[in-house]
Amino acid sequence: MLLEVQDLHVFYGKIEAIKGISFNVNEGEIVSLIGANGAGKTTTMRTISGVRPVAQGRILFEGQDITNMAPHDRVKLGICQAPEGRGIFPGMTVRENLDMGTYIRGYKSATKAADMEHVISLFPRLGERISQMGGTLSGGEQQMLAIGRALMSRPRLMLLDEPSMGLAPMLIAQIFSIVKQINSEGISVLMVEQNATQALKTAHRGYVLETGYVMKTGTGADLLVDPAVRAAYLGG
């Protein structure tokens, strides 16, 4: 098992945002967490990256306990995230943003040029915009940049927080097909989505979160046809 989350509790101030959830991601899988606003999806992702402290429970990566590990050490292990809202550095160029993905491997990493070529082959638009400031990109381009930047760190597990948020339908389809392609290259993906239909179609397995709990779990295909899930998240 690549990632295992056991009975995770996370607080935001005095409010318990995550009330004991457990889930896992196997090597080579795409797993989707779906749920409405306030279900605790983004908090879960930030906790896995290590920027939210865990109140109770454990997070294991390849069997190693990383519950209290510093965020930068988790990136070294191979966990990288394209965060909610994309987190593009507005005052850096596209190239500098991509460079930030290689931060843990050192500024003059030998494989950087090859990695950057690979990312640009996935997202040719980023190649065209390489010297432009991150803040001047469109929403879709920023999302590509966020995913590309996470790829630059050569992750084992890629965390994607709402990759389709605010994008036009055509771009959404493109982003999800890229996710599949990244996965076919051997990178496991944990994805959080409000666009449940697309997320479940893309994923091998899914978990339905509701206000801090795991309500349901199953394969992507099973959840897509589940009546309760359909009623709540897929518009009937």
Add this chain to the structure above:
Amino acid sequence: MRDWLIYRTFWDLTVSGVALGLIYALVALGYTMVYGVLRLINFAHSEIFMVGTFGVLISLTQVFGINLFEDGEYPYRSGIVLVLILLGSTVAAMVVSGAGAVVLERTAYRPLRGAGDTFGAVVLAFLTGLIASFLFTDSMMTNLMIAAVITGPLAVVYVRIFRKGRQAPRLAFLISAIGASMAMAEAVATWGPDERVVYKTPRVLEKKVLFNFFGADVRIDYVIVAFGAILMMTALLLFVNRTRLGRGIRAVAQDAETARILGVNVNSVILVTFLLGGAMAGGAAMMFTLVYDQTRFNIGFLLGVKSFTAAVLGGIGNIKGALLGGIVLGLAENYGSSIFGGQWKDVIAFIVLLVVLMFRPTGILGESLGKARV
């Protein structure tokens, strides 16, 4: 009559105003960079500058063994000896200020961020013990021993108070800054045989007039200030834009949480920021003593306030803004004091700030450490 006076001294005022402004600018960099990464006004930065001037004083008198006067004359040096002395005292000031800034961050700020750091707790415990022991006896040796004994148990208490994940409220950082500032100034004030005295620094550089600029005398110390300041700022900009840690600084300034997610160790970035800001203040301290030949325990206060003003004037968080703000402030002070009289000097500095902020609330160049580019 007055108009004639202004005309005649205009270029003189410009030359000395730019030199003063560059010193403000170097100190302003420390305020601006720390604000950029922490969104914190480091009010103790003025004392980081102040300890730098004492670094110069000690290196000149103790390391190089230069007296204030030699046979009733200034101890002028020349040639390679002079260059070595100037470089040596610059390095001393930068090391003292840089180390001061690093210790300041680890004792006064990092414990409050909930980083779960034992170093800060131990140093704080030792300092608490040292200060408390002075209430009972004045013997330094006895006090050090008392402090050493107290450190252990007190450090345990501090480690519990500053435990991991316990973030202090914003106001606590400000109070900690003011406390650290007072502690540093008072520690220097009570240091040495004469309390609260003005220390003269040996004048090793003969302040010859190098050339004329529209009738204004340009002295060699002004030229050194200008070259030194520009050299240091260029080096800083290159570091911020061209190195990995520099890019880490920009990333934390633009979006600290995303920077962490991508593997930036925020605590080490903050430490480097304090170190760089401290080194710049150290350089400024060297230039200050070069021009004014003196220092005092409270020398940082007004200069610190002015440099902070320069940082806000140019746009806080903006490296080039610090340069621009410093020069504007230095010139405004000089012109203003010539027109209205020297007693108005400080008033004019703050009026300029008020007027600029009325029309451009984010400063002349706007806020943005992240956007700093060569």
